Amino acid sequence: MTQPPPAKAIVFSRDVLPILRPSCMGCHSGPTPASGYSMDTVAKLLAGGRHGAAVVPGKGAQSNLLRYCNGELKPKMPPSGALDKVQLGTLKRWIDEGAKIDSLVAATSLPQPLPSPETLVPRGEGRGARGGLAPVTALALSPNGKTLAVGGYRVVRLVDPLTGELQKTLTGCADQVQSLAWEASGERLAAAGGVPGESGEVAIFALASGKVEKTLTGHTDVVVSVAWRSGTDEIATGSLDKTTALWNVATGQRLRLLKDHADTVLAVVYSPSGEFLATASADRTAKLYRTKDGVRVAALNAHQDAIVRLAFSPDSKRLVTGSADKTVRIWSVKDGPIENPDATQYEAEALTACAFSPDNQRLFWVSASRKIKVFAANGRDYQLELGDATDWVTSLAATTDGKTLIAGTLDGKLFLWDLTTRKFLRSIESRAK
Numbered sequence: 236m237t238q239p240p241p242a243k244a245i246v247f248s249r250d251v252l253p254i255l256r257p258s259c260m261g262c263h264s265g266p267t268p269a270s271g272y273s274m275d276t277v278a279k280l281l282a283g284g285r286h287g288a289a290v291v292p293g294k295g296a297q298s299n300l301l302r303y304c305n306g307e308l309k310p311k312m313p314p315s316g317a318l319d320k321v322q323l324g325t326l327k328r329w330i331d332e333g334a335k336i337d338s339l340v341a342a343t344s345l346p347q348p349l350p351s352p353e354t355l356v357p358r359g360e361g362r363g364a365r366g367g368l369a370p371v372t373a374l375a376l377s378p379n380g381k382t383l384a385v386g387g388y389r390v391v392r393l394v395d396p397l398t399g400e401l402q403k404t405l406t407g408c409a410d411q412v413q414s415l416a417w418e419a420s421g422e423r424l425a426a427a428g429g430v431p432g433e434s435g436e437v438a439i440f441a442l443a444s445g446k447v448e449k450t451l452t453g454h455t456d457v458v459v460s461v462a463w464r465s466g467t468d469e470i471a472t473g474s475l476d477k478t479t480a481l482w483n484v485a486t487g488q489r490l491r492l493l494k495d496h497a498d499t500v501l502a503v504v505y506s507p508s509g510e511f512l513a514t515a516s517a518d519r520t521a522k523l524y525r526t527k528d529g530v531r532v533a534a535l536n537a538h539q540d541a542i543v544r545l546a547f548s549p550d551s552k553r554l555v556t557g558s559a560d561k562t563v564r565i566w567s568v569k570d571g572p573i574e575n576p577d578a579t580q581y582e583a584e585a586l587t588a589c590a591f592s593p594d595n596q597r598l599f600w601v602s603a604s605r606k607i608k609v610f611a612a613n614g615r616d617y618q619l620e621l622g623d624a625t626d627w628v629t630s631l632a633a634t635t636d637g638k639t640l641i642a643g644t645l646d647g648k649l650f651l652w653d654l655t656t657r658k659f660l661r662s663i664e665s666r667a668k
């Protein structure tokens with residue numbers, strides 16, 4: 236039986252990226268891509284390599300990308316094994332329809348991980364090393380430090396943060412889990428995601444039963460970030476539909492819709508004190524709100540490109556913004572306008588994750604260069620660099636004692652380092668099933 240091609244328009248992150256990531260990017264990415272052709276950014280993917288433009292929008296049959304894959308140009312791509320008819324049809328339709336890039340990818344300029352389960356399960360020869368492992372797209376350590384929530388495709392795995400041993404699997408998320416947030420009591424966990432270009436949602440899990448207690452719907456695009464206001468039933472969601480929403484998780488009601496950003500909202504975070512909410516956007520700005528009356532007290536305007544990550548220090552005094560402009564900025568938070576950051580650190584590539592250690596001693600961040608930087612919590616004093624991750628690090632978490640750092644990667648692994656001895660401890664594979 237042949238599978239009919241999907242009737243709806245091709246969505247790059249949902250339909251195309253899951254073909255390119257496992258089959259092509261093993262060779263066409265990183266510092267020395269095959270034939271000078273890198274798929275690390277959208278611009279490079281379209282531009283091609285030694286043989287010129289890979290994608291001619293509107294003209295699939297004339298695009299090198301397709302001509303190498305269907306065997307018209309030699310050597311046939313991928314060199315071992317071949318794409319099947321459905322995959323070739325998808326690539327051609329994507330180019331024929333104008334090679335459009337959807338919001339989830341365009342927002343960060345990095346190819347975001349949005350695998351479909353079919354492409355991640357190995358289907359015979361020629362699959363990349365990524366086959367079988369679901370990307371880790373979010374990490375969140377439980378308030379008591381004993382459970383690490385790991386976001387994957389439609390599931391959240393609860394694992395022991397030191398051994399990686401599976402404690403429980405939570406199911407009921409709409410799509411790839413983009414962000415996770417624990418309630419301060421550890422009784423509930425919010426998992427955000429959605430379908431690109433269609434809808435965003437948050438599943439609220441009750442940990443005792445492991446079941447979805449409430450599903451919050453209403454966003455018209457993926458929810459990429461979720462935060463839980465300490466000691467309350469309030470959560471905040473940041474969506475590619477350009478809005479931030481505040482919700483009551485007990486009633487499932489939306490309390491407020493904030494439309495202060497001109498582009499996709501990529502990160503939301505509450506100060507641990509609950510006093511402030513910060514939001515960050517592809518519009519290059521971050522905003523700070525006072526939670527008690529909802530007043531916007533500050534706009535942070537120093538970045539030259541999308542702000543993709545936010546982190547609040549455990550003492551609620553500092554906010555960190557990580558950007559596609561290859562910088563990290565550390566801001567002192569106060570109840571009023573904030574002019575300049577306290578510190579700016581420069582990276583080789585766009586930022587992909589940042590986090591404080593729960594003991595308020597350290598600040599970690601990582602860019603697409605995959606090298607994790609460890610700084611003192613002031614963001615000024617460099618301590619060390621950890622560089623063994625095998626793919627982009629999407630998320631970082633330190634254990635409660637501040638001794639172990641855990642990184643989640645796109646190729647579906649958790650990497651653990653001992654921060655005291657500076658030694659790499661182990662990597663743990665996050666199984667798709």
Ligand code: HEC
Nearest residue numbers: 258259262269270272283284285286287299300303312313
């Ligand atoms: C095992 C490594 C490997 C994999 C996997 C691979 N390629 Fe390639 N690719 C190459 C090499 C080597 C060349 C150069 C071929 C030559 O011209 O001799 C190349 C060349 C190309 C080119 C021409 C680029 C230019 O302008 O020079 C395109 C387009 C391309 N590949 C697309 C793909 C696509 C699409 C996939 C996945 C479906 C893929 N490749 C998978 C190794 C790979």
